[in-house]
Amino acid sequence: MADPGTGGVDLAGVIGGIPSPVGIAAAGVGGRTDVEKAGVVQSGAAWSTIKVPLAVAVARTSPATLESAATAITTSDNAAAEQLWDSLGGGASSAAGIGAVLADGGDSTTQVPTVRIRAEYSIFGQTQWPLVGQARFGSLLPCIGSSSRVLDLMGQVSPDQSWGLGRIPGARFKGGWGPGETGGYLVRQFGIVPAAGGELAVAIAVESASFGEGVDALSGVADALALRLPSIQGGRC
Template identity: 45%
Template sequence: MPRRVALLAGVVVLAAVPSAVWLGTGGPGGPSAGPPTPPVATAPPTPTAPRPEPPRPALVDPDPATARAFAAVRGRLHGEVGLAWVDADGIHRLGGLRTGAAWSTVKVPMSVAALRRPQGDTRDLVTRALRRSDNDAALALWTGLGGGAQAARRVDVVLDRLDSAETRTSSSVSEPPFSPYGQTRWSLTDQARFARALTCRAPRDPVVREVLEEMAQVEPGQRWGLGGVEGARFKGGWGPGADGRYLVRQLGVVGRGGHRVAVALAARADSGVFADGVADLDLLTADVVTVLADRPGYSC
């Protein structure tokens, strides 16, 4: 079992008077107040400029404390792993595993895209896709987005706007019988940037805020890795590669107090077994992500 780490936690209607209307009290045969008062020129309202997105974090070396923590845990892991995170200094990465199939982590941008154009049961489908990683719900969201290339383009719009423009959603099946979107290649660094942009957008975007709320309520059976961190918003994904070995991965945001760190991590055990990959994400979270929580968090 992963050890839990506490890190976060009536109307009056006024008729408009046209400027050309005579404003005096006089009329034919009556007193006059003189010529009409010229209208007062008013400047048009200044449009509110959209709030700029936070600049893309630069890739920099990890701080020594986190690098030491990763080195200490490395010998206890079951295979290759990767970790990327965004903090106040920029984006960092450790480990040799840098990218792979997105699997169910792609349900996060897909849910944002679907909620931009909700249909009858979209919200229920998003809840099932994010809390339970329900594949039937995800397929229904994909179909509602138009399926195929059209759905992929709509998910790509979300990726573009949330600092993950290097990732393009797969629209065709490359590994039958698995979904096309689950085979999207999504690097850990791009995922960490996406997670950070997601939280930065949330205060002014109710759709993104709704998705983050769902990510805080993942069911107990999937609360490994980042799920062992109190208050984490996260989503996991897992599936076998062409060699049958399982890739297990997560993206999310953790923090303590006012600090937030966006994290993406992945493991592929030498045994190829899903449970060994999960155990590695538990170790990385308990021994390395806890160190990240003491780092100054990113700002928006």
């Protein structure tokens, strides 16, 4: 089996041309090597990226509910995501369901809140999800149970949200964004992209003055990464 590592890719070089504070983490699919990281932004609210493990949790218990709320992934529909959350029982029950999926994906430290922290935003979106944990989860996502339909949906993201990793052909990804408590925006994505001999899981986050600025920054990171992908060793389950 091929070594799924990132082959010593210069992640600092990938983000070097981005003027906004940014961070990146990456690992070959299969989860058999350490996650590599670079940049100053290494954690923050998950926002809508948490909808991926939420959807996997629902796929395990209620596939029909996932199908009826598939737009939670493809268009980041918040009402659809709340439907998924409620189908798991809400509160501690839903948080535990997502936590079990995260643990299966190699992230046993990220804690999903059980109550709403900032009143105007979803409970689950306010999960603090470090990029290293997110990249590790992404590297094992194709390998865990009930993930295949969610991965399919991650490959069908609406064109208006196909910035950043969505600019890379064959990417399966999910974005998330929201305002900081003291101003500005956190814009982030994670996903799985083709690499040499397999696939690479990537998580990126940027702190920016506006959503649009964050989108442009993530697209710049993705474009720089795309140039290096043919020389980065990917992995498989």
